Amino acid sequence: MTYDLHIGDRLHSSWSLRGWLAFAKFGLPVRCHLIPLYSGAFAEGLAPLAPARLVPVMQTPEGEVIGDTLAIAETLAERHPEAGLWPSDPAARARARWLAAEMHSGFDALRSACPMHLGHRWEGFRPGPEVLADLGRIEEIWTAAFDRFGGPWLCGDYSLADVFYAPVATRIVTYGLPVSERAGAYVDAHLSDPAFLEWRAEGLAENRHVPHYDMDLPKAPWPG
Template identity: 40%
Template sequence: MAIAELTLSSKNYSSWSLRGWLLCRLAGLRVVEKTIALDDPENRAELLLLSPSVLVPRLTHEDASVWDTLAIAEYLHELYPNVGMYPADRIARAHCRSVSGEIHSGFANLRSALPMNLKVRHARFPIFSGAKPDIDRIETIWAECLGSYGGPWLFGEEPTVADAMFAPVAQRFLTYAVPLSATSAAYCQTINSWPLMREWIEDARNEPEEMAELEIEF
């Protein structure tokens, strides 16, 4: 497969960068990672949730430039339709696209109340009441998927686009010790034990501590 370039933001703080990277790895596309400087205004806007439209992550591949995570998913599926990014069954595939789209466009209260930070673990954390409906909805999605397709991933025995999209949410729940059902807690551990996730977390932990002030500004 051709080598492509994937432009990323902070590995510790950027949930969108994580999603884009996981999607490329799911597809088996080899990428050269390019990291935007932490003081770049666009990068900061993304991390502080100040911009509704950002250009990171961006996949550059064979004259194509793709900068939205779902667009990246569809582009990769189009290139490599047989690697299992989406379920083979038409109904399950539609379900996968629907829940992936939901996490892509919603849950703003969750994002602002529980920003991604892979370097910390809170034993207890006060959760803004506005985020609780988001948490409840995510648990419902997970329960429906795991119950319908048998787990341990959302759509069965192998990870799909949906797992890449929800991986940052699972990490948020672990970071902030969010009380969860046994089913949701088990899924969070599945995500946390994913070799790709462990690789990303290791890189995040080695990232320079240049944006500590983000926790205050969120």
């Protein structure tokens, strides 16, 4: 009953991190297969998974190919209702779906100005107004969720909503983005989560420098 998940470089592929967390955080068995980004071999690696054109891509134990993180997450939730990927409370579940969907379809400025980089932090990054506006909206929806559902994660217990915001938490750290104390505590919870630590360690072990993600800024060590 093991799934296969085709992923990009673990230090950089935020959608792959989401795809993997949807398994790892809920005890679902998965085997990862790396298709390196910007390697010249990306299209070739994906060819057997057509019509998929981006990572992550999941293959069910029956061999069905499913692309796109939201579809992967919903499919896993449907196939494993006992695993609790979405909250059991209907109001929390609806909010978790909203939060995940808003992440999946939004925050373009943050995503393009601050690509995920789990190798180290960048010093002296100056967020522009669009990035700050995305960050403000993220603060707003996180705060509203904590107020409504009481934490410690967005909608109570850890759910797919948190899966979708894990890479956002890492961007806040990598680029030193300004957030409130409450949001900072949520970011810290992601960074110290054992599943995230495992993912990052495996990413460091990949030991591949992807120049596409370089920035003209000084580097600082990853916290912790």
